[in-house]
Amino acid sequence: MHAFKYHRPSSVKAAAALAKGEAKLLAGGQTLVQTMKLRLASPSDIIDLGALQDLAGIQSDGKTVTIGAMTRHADVAHSAEVKKTIPALAALAGMIGDRQVRAMGTIGGSLANNDPAADYPAAVLGMGATVITNKRKLSPDEFFKGMFTTALAADEIITAVSFPAPKRAAYIKFKNPASRFAIVGVFVADFGSSVRVAVTGAGPVVFRQAEMEKALAAKFAPESVANIKVKQDGLNSDLHASAEYRAHLVTVMAKRAVEAALK
């Protein structure tokens, strides 16, 4: 790892003031520290958000669940509030990586990183959550820009994410057995008047599946999606799975997610 200057600011404002040029924010470090060890990132300064207690925590009023950016995956997975209001979100957090990764990794870090195979982006897009930063509020369509790319400016810090509670929802992923990242993961959320289907792992960035959303809005049942064929154009193809296989998995995972949401 290359040398850097270390900062541990005590306010979001102070952190944002330090975040310029080649500086990088540090949340749980579960992605960034290994990236730096491999010298794939060599920031001049590390701004550790670890002392910002206000950024960690979960609030719920029964209709909306708001999760602070520094909230660890384990805390979301075990939260009684999240389990009650959006059980699918607690379950998703409990599927990320392994126990040790979940003890450190944060929702803010996961979203800022926007790995094409990460789990949280499926929940954010699948529920139309709002990403709140020190500067503005972003819809998922505004926030997710492309592979490992978001709308965040260099001095912009995610402070929280606000999820509207669906009537019912579920997330199912076909995981890479080594890393547990999603080869394909599908989040299905039924809001009564509308249904959202978000797919992670399959493409360069999380996306919605309009045909499935329409079919599920007409009838929220597994058979509504079972015969929808997803096109493989533009999907990822790598040593883990071909685009053709991923396209097939989207339908299978969507069907299982609807089944799980109905349980």
Next chain:
Amino acid sequence: MAVKVSLKVNGKSVVAEVEERTLLVTVIREHLRLTGTHVGCDTAQCGACTVSMNGRAVKSCSMLAMQAEGTEVMTIEGVAHADGTLHPMQAAFKEHHGLQCGFCTPGMVINAIDFAKHHPDPSEQEIREALEGNLCRCTGYHNIVKAIGAGARAMAASK
């Protein structure tokens, strides 16, 4: 440049002067000479470097020492009682032959103790899921799974 990191390790206050880029595992192994914490993969995969930080199992190769500032860390050296009596989880690993070469064992035991606090009577499935971040090249896991089940129940019984 150097920074100071202050934390508690196995109940003792420690202040170490380190480079900013120093990993927690480096402080533990090289500054404190607590070499029971192992480095297997150095890439967040194997869990041999697992220590407990504020009661939670974390991978000490995947965090900066400064991320442990102000925390309480427990390594395998801090698990047994002062008089050498084994912790119930360690005793269960011994009893059930939960180790062969022993390289993965410190990480396994630390993770298992944290897991057992939340699962006093875990199922085999729960134990196997809890071991997703710990690799063992020797045992085939079978006896580790048995040991953790027995250790968890022994911990619950000794409360």
